[in-house]
Amino acid sequence: MAVCQNTETLRTQVARWRESGDSIAFVPTMGNLHAGHLSLVEIAKQNAERVIVSIYVNPLQFAPDEDFSSYPRTLEDDLKKLDALETDLIFLPDDTMIYPQGEQHSTFVEVPGLSHIIEGECRPGFFRGVATVVLKLFNLVEPDMAVFGEKDFQQLLIIRRLVEDLCLPIKIMSGATLREGDGLAMSSRNIYLDTQERGKSRFLSAALIEFQHQIKRGVDIEKAQTSCVDVLKKQGFLVDYVTLRETSELALVSEDGISANKSLIILAAVKLGKTRLIDNLKFTI
Ligand code: PAF
Numbered sequence: 594m595a596v597c598q599n600t601e602t603l604r605t606q607v608a609r610w611r612e613s614g615d616s617i618a619f620v621p622t623m624g625n626l627h628a629g630h631l632s633l634v635e636i637a638k639q640n641a642e643r644v645i646v647s648i649y650v651n652p653l654q655f656a657p658d659e660d661f662s663s664y665p666r667t668l669e670d671d672l673k674k675l676d677a678l679e680t681d682l683i684f685l686p687d688d689t690m691i692y693p694q695g696e697q698h699s700t701f702v703e704v705p706g707l708s709h710i711i712e713g714e715c716r717p718g719f720f721r722g723v724a725t726v727v728l729k730l731f732n733l734v735e736p737d738m739a740v741f742g743e744k745d746f747q748q749l750l751i752i753r754r755l756v757e758d759l760c761l762p763i764k765i766m767s768g769a770t771l772r773e774g775d776g777l778a779m780s781s782r783n784i785y786l787d788t789q790e791r792g793k794s795r796f797l798s799a800a801l802i803e804f805q806h807q808i809k810r811g812v813d814i815e816k817a818q819t820s821c822v823d824v825l826k827k828q829g830f831l832v833d834y835v836t837l838r839e840t841s842e843l844a845l846v847s848e849d850g851i852s853a854n855k856s857l858i859i860l861a862a863v864k865l866g867k868t869r870l871i872d873n874l875k876f877t878i
Contacts, residue, residue, distance in 0.1 A: 594675065595682045600733060603684055607645075607735060610681075615642035618766075619736035621727060624648040625665040625781035626674050629771040633740040634678050636768050645734055646675055647684040653696045654722030665781055684734060691729055701725040704751045704758070710843060711860055712747050712871065715833045723748055724755050731763060738764040744778050746858060746873045747843060770873070772798065778872045785868040794865060796828045800835075801859050801874040808837065808857070809878065814848060825863055833862035833869070840875060851878055 597603045610617060618641035620633045637644040648671060655661035668685075675683055692699045701721055707713070708720035731739070741749045753765050771779045776798035777791075786794055800821050807817035814837055821835050837846050840856040851857075855878045862871045 594672075594680055596672065596685065597682055598685045598687065600690060603682070603733060606682060610643045616737045617641055617643045617645060617734070619730070619734050619739040620644065620646045621730050621739065621741075622646060622648055623650045623664065623781065624671050625667050625784075626671045627771075627779045627781065629742055629744065629768075629779040631674060631678060632771055633742055633768045634675065634680060636740050636766060637738075638678070640738060640740075640766065643681045645682045645684055645736065646680050647686065647730055647734070649686050649691065649726070649730070651691070651722055651726040652688065653692070653701070653725055654719050656716060656718065659716075660782075660785075665784055684730075686730070686733065690733075691726060699725075702728050702755065702759075704754045707747065707751050707754060707843065710747075711834060711836060711838075712862060715862060720748070720751050724751060727752055728755060728759070728761075731761060736763055738766055740766045740768060742770065743767050743875070744770040744780065744871070744873070746840075746860065746875075750843065776802075778870075780870065782868055782870070786865065790865045790868060793828055793830075794870060796825065797830070797861065797863060797870055797872050798874075800824050801861060801872060804835070804837070804859050805874055805876050808851070809876070814846060814851075821859075825861075829865065831864040833864065835859065835861040835863075853878055 618637035620637050622630050634644060634646060650664050652661055702724050703721045704724050713720050741752055743749060749767055756763055756765055775795035777794045804817050804821040818835055822832050825832050837857060837859050838844060839846055840858045846857060858873055858875045860873045
């Protein structure tokens with residue numbers, strides 16, 4: 594497994610693989626890898642001859658009051674896990690490579706519309722940070738395909754839109770959310786939960802499942818949503834949002850918009866103590 598910290602080495606290696614006809618799949622990450630990330634690497638391996646994983650904690654996607662400085666950085670452990678999966682190359686860019694003018698003064702890219710609703714409303718500038726770094730990483734790595742997790746469903750749609758709008762020749766693939774035994778979606782931020790919060794955190798996915806059941810049973814959307822929010826609040830969650838959307842554009846769903854075979858998604862973000870958790874549940878009626 595090669596570990597590469599500069600653009601020239603990366604490009605030379607990628608060019609060699611291309612010359613020998615190998616396709617390249619890319620998995621961008623912020624490190625602190627868990628089984629969810631590793632499942633994306635497995636998807637990459639199944640679809641391409643060569644797999645590149647990047648680890649970069651992107652300052653542009655953190656607001657000043659967020660956890661950029663405390664975000665878990667576990668490089669040694671991450672490299673071991675990626676080596677065990679026989680990943681071909683780990684790309685470790687630094688801030689000067691990604692933001693030569695400093696992150697506040699570099700060119701950015703923003704996907705309109707989708708970036709400003711739901712998660713984007715709670716975290717202004719977040720998706721600008723994500724789209725910008727992903728585009729830069731795509732330009733550096735030049736992969737044939739890239740894999741993203743469905744846990745960050747809105748992010749996945751934004752990346753797909755970015756690729757379509759900017760005519761990038763990159764196929765975007767996705768991997769299903771991996772969950773702990775009690776239903777908690779895997780996330781690098783789960784390590785912030787103390788024992789009591791970890792116990793409670795399972796109620797998030799359970800509440801989304803109940804919301805889904807109610808919609809399938811024909812309960813009024815607003816009623817089902819309110820009862821989901823109430824249950825979460827009773828368990829001590831601070832609810833940023835719980836919302837039912839259609840999956841393609843994340844448009845709000847109206848009562849008469851619910852029809853057979855309609856693909857829907859419940860998206861949620863909550864805080865438990867100092868930990869912010871997001872989750873989603875996709876289903877069809
Ligand atoms: O999902 C993530 O880990 C990040 O948002 C990404 C895509 C690596 C960009 O920093």
